[in-house]
Amino acid sequence: MIEIKNKSECCGCGACASICPKNCIEMKADDEGFVYPQIDKTKCIDCRLCERACPLLHRPQQQEPLAVYGAKNSDDAVRLQSSSGGMFTAFASYLLQQQGVVYGAEMTSELQVRHCAVNDEAGLARLRGSKYVQSNLGDCYRQVRFLLQQGRKVLFSGTPCQIAGLKGFLTKEYADLYTVDVVCHGVPSGKVYAKHLQEIAAQAGEEVTKVNFRDKQQGWKHGQTLFYTENHYYGDSKRKETYMRLFLNNVTIRPSCADCAFNNKRSRADITIADYWGVDKQYPEFDDDKGVTLVIVNTDKGRELMEAVSGQIVCIKTSFDAGAEYNVAVSKSLGLHPKRAYFFENMDKKTLRALAEEIL
Numbered sequence: 001m002i003e004i005k006n007k008s009e010c011c012g013c014g015a016c017a018s019i020c021p022k023n024c025i026e027m028k029a030d031d032e033g034f035v036y037p038q039i040d041k042t043k044c045i046d047c048r049l050c051e052r053a054c055p056l057l058h059r060p061q062q063q064e065p066l067a068v069y070g071a072k073n074s075d076d077a078v079r080l081q082s083s084s085g086g087m088f089t090a091f092a093s094y095l096l097q098q099q100g101v102v103y104g105a106e107m108t109s110e111l112q113v114r115h116c117a118v119n120d121e122a123g124l125a126r127l128r129g130s131k132y133v134q135s136n137l138g139d140c141y142r143q144v145r146f147l148l149q150q151g152r153k154v155l156f157s158g159t160p161c162q163i164a165g166l167k168g169f170l171t172k173e174y175a176d177l178y179t180v181d182v183v184c185h186g187v188p189s190g191k192v193y194a195k196h197l198q199e200i201a202a203q204a205g206e207e208v209t210k211v212n213f214r215d216k217q218q219g220w221k222h223g224q225t226l227f228y229t230e231n232h233y234y235g236d237s238k239r240k241e242t243y244m245r246l247f248l249n250n251v252t253i254r255p256s257c258a259d260c261a262f263n264n265k266r267s268r269a270d271i272t273i274a275d276y277w278g279v280d281k282q283y284p285e286f287d288d289d290k291g292v293t294l295v296i297v298n299t300d301k302g303r304e305l306m307e308a309v310s311g312q313i314v315c316i317k318t319s320f321d322a323g324a325e326y327n328v329a330v331s332k333s334l335g336l337h338p339k340r341a342y343f344f345e346n347m348d349k350k351t352l353r354a355l356a357e358e359i360l
C-alpha cells in the first residue's frame with residue numbers, strides 16, 4: 001500500500017486512487033491545498049496495485065528526443081488564444097478528425113481548473129491556454145481506459161506527472177493513445193488560487209468572472225495575467241502580477257516540483273510542448289511575437305502527430321539544447337523558494353500581496 005513519508009514523494013497524479021480495486025484511496029487536500037492520497041486501511045486488501053501505478057516509485061529514465069522543432073499554428077486566431085504557438089490545438093484537431101476524444105485542462109464557469117473530455121473542434125477553446133494551478137483529474141484516467149477498451153482514439157494532455165500517472169494507471173501500451181505534456185516548472189495549489197480570486201473580488205467589490213494567465217495583447221514576450229470582474233479588470237505583466245510572481249519564484253508550488261522527476265528528457269509523453277523562449281535570438285526571422293511553441297518529439301507516435309499536422313503549421317528544426325538555453329524548466333528544477341514554508345504558515349493570516357512584498 002502507498003505510504004507517503006515525505007510530501008516531495010507525491011505529485012498528486014491520483015493514479016493510485018484510480019487503480020485501487022477497493023476504492024479505498026481518496027485524494028484529499030492538505031493545509032497548503034495540495035492533494036495527497038488518504039487510504040482507508042480497513043478496506044485495503046494489500047494488492048499493491050497502487051504502488052505499481054505510482055510514477056514517483058517508478059521514475060522514468062532519460063531518453064533522447066527524436067526531433068525538436070520551433071512551431072506555429074498557421075491560424076493566427078488560434079495562436080493568439082494559446083499560450084505559445086498554438087501547437088496543442090493542431091495536435092488535438094487532428095485527433096478529433098480521427099473521431100478521437102481529447103482530454104485536457106479547462107477552466108469551468110466557476111473558475112475551477114479540472115480535466116475534461118472534448119469531442120468537437122469548438123470544445124477545444126476550453127482547453128487552449130495554460131491555467132497555472134494544479135488541475136483536478138477527477139475520474140479521467142478511468143474514462144480514458146474505458147474509451148481505449150472500446151477502440152476509440154484518445155489524446156490526453158497535461159503536466160508531465162499527469163501523463164506519467166496515466167501511463168502507470170493503464171499498465172500497458174495502447175496503440176490508440178496519444179499523449180502531449182507541457183514543460184512544467186511547478187503547480188500552485190487550488191487554495192492559493194482561490195485566495196487570490198477572493199482578494200481580487202474583495203478589492204473590486206464584485207466577483208471575478210474570467211481569468212487569462214497569458215493575455216497576448218501586448219505581445220507573447222510581454223504576456224499579461226488578467227483577472228476580469230463584471231466592470232473592471234486587474235492584473236499586470238506576468239513577471240509583476242502577485243500570483244504569478246509567487247508562482248514563478250517557486251514560493252507556491254508543490255513540494256514534488258522542487259526536484260521534478262519528469263523534466264530533462266524524462267517525459268513519458270509522445271510530444272512535449274513549451275514556450276520557445278529565445279527563438280527571437282536564435283531564429284529572429286521566425287519570431288513575430290504572437291508565440292512559438294517548442295515541440296519535443298519523444299516517440300514514433302509523436303513523429304506521426306507532427307507529420308499529420310504539417311499542413312496546418314509552420315516550423316523550423318532546432319535542438320533540445322537550443323530550446324533549453326533560455327527556458328530553464330526544460331532541463332532543470334530550481335528547488336523551492338527558501339521562504340516557501342513561511343509563506344504557507346502565514347497564508348491564512350496575510351494577503352498574497354503582503355506576503356509577496358515581504359518575501360520577494
Ligand SMILES: Cc1cc2nc3c(=O)[nH]c(=O)nc-3n(C[C@H](O)[C@H](O)[C@H](O)COP(=O)(O)OP(=O)(O)OC[C@H]3O[C@@H](n4cnc5c(N)ncnc54)[C@H](O)[C@@H]3O)c2cc1C
Nearest residue numbers: 082083084085086087088104105128129131157274275329
Ligand atoms: C502548470 C504549468 C506550468 C508550465 N510551466 C512552463 C514552463 O516553466 N516553461 C515553459 O516553456 N512552458 C510551461 N508551460 C507550458 C506553456 O505555458 C504552454 O502551455 C505550452 O508552451 C503550450 O502552448 P501552446 O500554445 O502550444 O498550446 P496551449 O493551447 O497554450 O496549451 C494548452 C495545453 O495546456 C494544458 N494545460 C493547461 N493548463 C493546465 C493545467 N493546469 N494542468 C495540466 N495541463 C494544463 C491543456 O490541457 C492543453 O494541453 C506550463 C504549463 C502549465 C499548465
Ligand code: SF4
Nearest residue numbers: 020044045047048050
Ligand atoms: S494495496 Fe490495493 S487495495 Fe490497498 S490501497 Fe493499494 S490498491 Fe487499494
Ligand code: SF4
Nearest residue numbers: 010011013014016054
Ligand atoms: S500515484 Fe500519484 S497520487 Fe498516488 S502516491 Fe504516487 S504520485 Fe502520489
Ligand code: SF4
Nearest residue numbers: 161184185186257260
Ligand atoms: S514540476 Fe513536475 S511534479 Fe511538479 S507539477 Fe510539474 S510535472 Fe508535476
